[in-house]
Amino acid sequence: EGGKGDTEGQFRPVTLKSKLVANFETIALSDVEIRPADAKDQGTLLAGDANFTIGKVIMAEAKLTAPRVDLDALAGAGSRRLLRDGGGLSLVNGLLTTLPEDIELRSSVKVSALRAGGEILEHVLLDVSANRQAVRIHELSASLPGRSRSKFGGVFFPGERFAELAGDLALESLDARQLSWWLWPDSKAAINKSWTGSRGRMKLQTAVALTASKLDFQNMEYELDGETGKANLAILVNGERPIIDFHVA
Numbered sequence: 001e002g003g004k005g006d007t008e009g010q011f012r013p014v015t016l017k018s019k020l021v022a023n024f025e026t027i028a029l030s031d032v033e034i035r036p037a038d039a040k041d042q043g044t045l046l047a048g049d050a051n052f053t054i055g056k057v058i059m060a061e062a063k064l065t066a067p068r069v070d071l072d073a074l075a076g077a078g079s080r081r082l083l084r085d086g087g088g089l090s091l092v093n094g095l096l097t098t099l100p101e102d103i104e105l106r107s108s109v110k111v112s113a114l115r116a117g118g119e120i121l122e123h124v125l126l127d128v129s130a131n132r133q134a135v136r137i138h139e140l141s142a143s144l145p146g147r148s149r150s151k152f153g154g155v156f157f158p159g160e161r162f163a164e165l166a167g168d169l170a171l172e173s174l175d176a177r178q179l180s181w182w183l184w185p186d187s188k189a190a191i192n193k194s195w196t197g198s199r200g201r202m203k204l205q206t207a208v209a210l211t212a213s214k215l216d217f218q219n220m221e222y223e224l225d226g227e228t229g230k231a232n233l234a235i236l237v238n239g240e241r242p243i244i245d246f247h248v249a
Helices: 071-084 087-098 176-183 185-194
Strands: 014-022 026-036 046-053 058-070 103-116 119-130 135-144 148-157 164-173 202-210 214-224 227-238 241-248
Touching (some): 026 058, 058 071, 071 103
Parallel strands (some): 058 103
Antiparallel strands (some): 014 026, 026 046, 046 058, 119 135, 135 148, 164 202, 202 214
8 A cells, every 4th residue: 555656665556458369279469568557657668569379288478678667666665675685586486386387488578778776777688488397587687887797597496485596697897896886785885995996897607596595606707807716605694694605716
């Protein structure tokens, strides 16, 4: 209640409109428009097409695009807190358990400019497929703050209470300090105090594993201002204070 106007609210209501052509074998949605339900928020969020093939297994495919999406305004601070606190793993787990066993989903979303965390992320692509067994991220890529670019691919597996994520991340930044401000905004003052030299040119490739209690970066290969190395980083959530285990070679 009050989520339409309160920036501390959860995800804002949206409406969907499209043209429809259907028979006993296929359903085609064209000129799909997803827009905010609140009349004060003008403009289309996403547009595109979707198709469903009906058989023993229902195949669903959607391709959506958007010139600009303000995720900060749409999701609200409550949703961002939920994701930061690990609630996203619970949401994915819920999605996997509620999907019918006889459906296969494939979807791609392209956003030219996405506002998230107070910054504009450009050329965002999310390409995923899903069934009852897993959510596969074929590609999640974007231009990030600090003249950075990232690309991730991985799989969400269902768990007893929370989903688990495993994948590979590639990241390149011309200004790693600015990127760190965006990733950890609450620590900006501490970063500025300790990071007073070069802004940092960085390249990174690593395997990523995420559970409800641990974030693991394994087999990291990095280059920072021309210096190369390897490292492993694990962040364990144990009570209110996380435990960090970091090894550099």
